[in-house]
Amino acid sequence: MTSLADPASATRPSPTAAGPGWRPLVAAAVTMVLWASAFVVIRGLRDVLDPGPMAVGRLLVGSVVLSAIALGRRGWTRRLPRGRALVLIIGYGVLWFGIYTVAVNAAGRYLDAGTSAMLVNLAPIIVAVLAGTFLHEGFPRNLVLGLVIAFAGVAIIAGATATGQVRPTGVLLALAAAALYAVGVLLQKQALATVDPVTVTWLGALAGAVATLPFLPRLVSQAGENPWPVLPGVIFLGVFPTAIAFLLWTYALSKTSAGRMAASSYVVPGIAVLLSWIFLTEVPPVLSLVGGAVSLLGVAITRLGPRRRSAAVRTADRG
Numbered sequence: 162m163t164s165l166a167d168p169a170s171a172t173r174p175s176p177t178a179a180g181p182g183w184r185p186l187v188a189a190a191v192t193m194v195l196w197a198s199a200f201v202v203i204r205g206l207r208d209v210l211d212p213g214p215m216a217v218g219r220l221l222v223g224s225v226v227l228s229a230i231a232l233g234r235r236g237w238t239r240r241l242p243r244g245r246a247l248v249l250i251i252g253y254g255v256l257w258f259g260i261y262t263v264a265v266n267a268a269g270r271y272l273d274a275g276t277s278a279m280l281v282n283l284a285p286i287i288v289a290v291l292a293g294t295f296l297h298e299g300f301p302r303n304l305v306l307g308l309v310i311a312f313a314g315v316a317i318i319a320g321a322t323a324t325g326q327v328r329p330t331g332v333l334l335a336l337a338a339a340a341l342y343a344v345g346v347l348l349q350k351q352a353l354a355t356v357d358p359v360t361v362t363w364l365g366a367l368a369g370a371v372a373t374l375p376f377l378p379r380l381v382s383q384a385g386e387n388p389w390p391v392l393p394g395v396i397f398l399g400v401f402p403t404a405i406a407f408l409l410w411t412y413a414l415s416k417t418s419a420g421r422m423a424a425s426s427y428v429v430p431g432i433a434v435l436l437s438w439i440f441l442t443e444v445p446p447v448l449s450l451v452g453g454a455v456s457l458l459g460v461a462i463t464r465l466g467p468r469r470r471s472a473a474v475r476t477a478d479r480g
Contacts, residue, residue, distance in 0.1 A: 222399020257345025258369025271331025
């Protein structure tokens with residue numbers, strides 16, 4: 162699943178400062194495992210909880226945790242955004258936290274956790290394309306090459322639908338989630354120009370929770386029918402992959418470079434495959450594994466471009 166704090170807004174370490182030590186590495190590693198685990202839990206809940214109710218439950222729990230953190234800071238009222246910044250935060254929160262989460266949950270009903278994670282990790286390429294088109298950043302050679310390779314990987318994954326092991330609906334939902342993630346990144350990037358990351362994350366989560374409130378009655382109904390594993394699953398998704406993971410990401414990013422942290426997100430699909438095998442005894446079809454590897458290679462190639470890139474593209478690097 163997907164980060165909400167912008168790397169471009171994080172504090173960069175001084176070139177003369179001492180190395181960051183082991184704590185940021187541990188924080189980054191835990192973050193990757195938690196993000197990967199979200200795909201597995203979503204997949205595990207598919208038979209007892211619909212995508213919308215799962216989203217509203219996760220976002221409500223995450224919003225409570227993030228609210229406690231945001232409201233516990235001194236001077237939080239002075240950080241509240243207004244005008245255009247607030248509109249941007251609401252927009253990214255509805256698209257990324259809200260609709261994106263529903264789309265990922267829906268994809269998990271049709272795809273194994275590893276395949277979902279691989280497809281969603283195409284988001285950095287979509288952000289780069291949007292930035293090249295709407296922010297006039299152009300299309301360098303590595304971006305075009307990576308784009309072609311990545312979508313060749315998608316075509317290979319789609320080929321697995323012929324075996325019946327991967328369903329086209331799931332592929333389309335996962336690609337839609339990646340597109341929503343990409344648009345959310347661009348909106349978030351603009352909001353972070355004037356608002357701090359914690360406030361942006363907190364209010365974005367609240368906006369997503371509000372957008373998914375129509376699913377709340379169904380959540381109550383399904384949780385009443387199957388309190389186990391619905392309640393533990395929703396609480397886990399809200400506390401760990403949503404709130405804690407993003408806090409750990411922000412901490413790790415503040416202690417090291419955005420490029421190094423960006424590379425760490427490429428391990429999420431692999432961890433998702435491993436966790437899915439351990440806890441759900443499922444492994445993606447061979448074609449999905451090959452296609453996912455090709456797609457991630459394409460994403461990595463796009464990151465080999467000029468070192469000077471926009472904040473929006475750097476944000477998307479986390480996958």
